[in-house]
Amino acid sequence: MTTAVTAGGSRLGWALNDTIVLIGRSIKHITRNPEQIVVATLLPLVQLLVFRYLFGGAINTGEVGYASYVIAGLVVISVAFNVSHTALSVSNDLAEGIVERFRSMPVISTGVLTSHVVASMLRHVISIAVIVLVGLVIGFEPRAGLTGWLGALGLLLLFALAVSWLGVIFAVVTKSPEGATGLSLIIVFVPYASSAFVPPSTMPAILRGIVDNQPMTPLIDSVRGLLLAMPIGGSGWLAVAWWTGILLVSIPVSAVLFRRRPLQ
Template identity: 40%
Template sequence: MITQTKKPSLLVTGSVFIGRSLLHSLRNVDALIMAIVLPIILMLMFTYVFGGAIDPSGQYVNYVVPGIILLCAGFGSSSTAFDVATDMTNGIIDRFRTMPIRSMNVITGHVVASLARNLLATGVVIIIALLVGFRPTGSIFEWFAAVGVIALFILTITWLFAAIGLVASSPAAASGYGFVILFLPYLSSAFVPTITMPKWLQGVAENQPITPIIETIRSLLVGGEVANQIWWAIGWCFLILIASIIWATWTFKMKAGRR
């Protein structure tokens, strides 16, 4: 008599792939350390080297930290593109497809593990920021709201990097494509107010996704009028998140189906 293998639940397979990705993160300690160290170096450089020239009042650290938080998320999430591209090119997806599991969970595992990893890295960056003079004034509710926006941004950009890793021809190419996205915070209000930029650049800086996210976090943590910024921030995140999930799912099915 032929017995049919029972297919494990999505919860079980999902937890296995998340554990696999977290284990890879623990083994690749260098990447995790660099994802934390690079934003901290940038924060120290902008605070102590450029801060006096940009804001002689000594309060520049309060302005720059929200941008550094998003940089930290970007650096940490960018490794997802490399990890996904590696899985797609080393043949392991073929092995997963022979098992009674939903192989797309391997991508979900990378995304959830990246979210956990980058929330931890963000916490470390905030602690260092407090040590160098960051003085947030937000209430507990505002802190929860800020963390929610940060988590949504990390989830969004991680799915975007996952989609990039799927379309890239190699892990090296995935890293290169992802690196371009990391320049977006520099063309926003992360380090200087957009009003100080040339007129033609102001339009780019004020109407790209990163600026309302940074302004929302900044207003929640150090005071200011959130106004419509939070809705623009959430709207941009959900738009990119949905597009990235659809893109990643379609690309995975196309690539995995051809194997």
């Protein structure tokens, strides 16, 4: 019994150590290529400035200023845009043969995927911080207390984790970095058909039906409501249900697809 427990503990420690080393490797890639973060935040920042100063005056969002209304949607878009970098980094490892080298060594195979997801979460946090800080400069007026900020951040991190694993799936099922990047654009464009830029009540009935029943809308509505100290009703729990479900499906699916992927 003691031997079995010791062996199990050794295996767990070995797997954890491998994963930590691989995480360090992925984070070094970010520090050596800071343009990844610049590119990941540039598009949402440009959109923030365009919508704030070009379209904001023509869009009625009620008592909330447009800069405060749109910030939640653009933070979500910045996270979605980062998925392409996750997919690209995983796909590059698969294409360059480094994964085959890891498979020939006593290294936990799924640690490769986990390391990319952890590095992706670092990019997400930086990108969220940049968007919020610039938003504060151009008119975003948060009303949230500590609980509201923590709730909004928790939802965003859940979303970021779920879409990062989706990015891994995109990389594993495609045959090239270009294909992985292209497929990940699906996640980038979904928030545009949501409540990110305008209230759904202003949309045609058919489009509103789509907007009201896709996972980005309750997420954006919840983050917006928490940051502005507004009632969010059941949208918070709906957002948690959507993205927890996607996360719980995407992790095992990505692991199975990764193990079944033939060697290059």
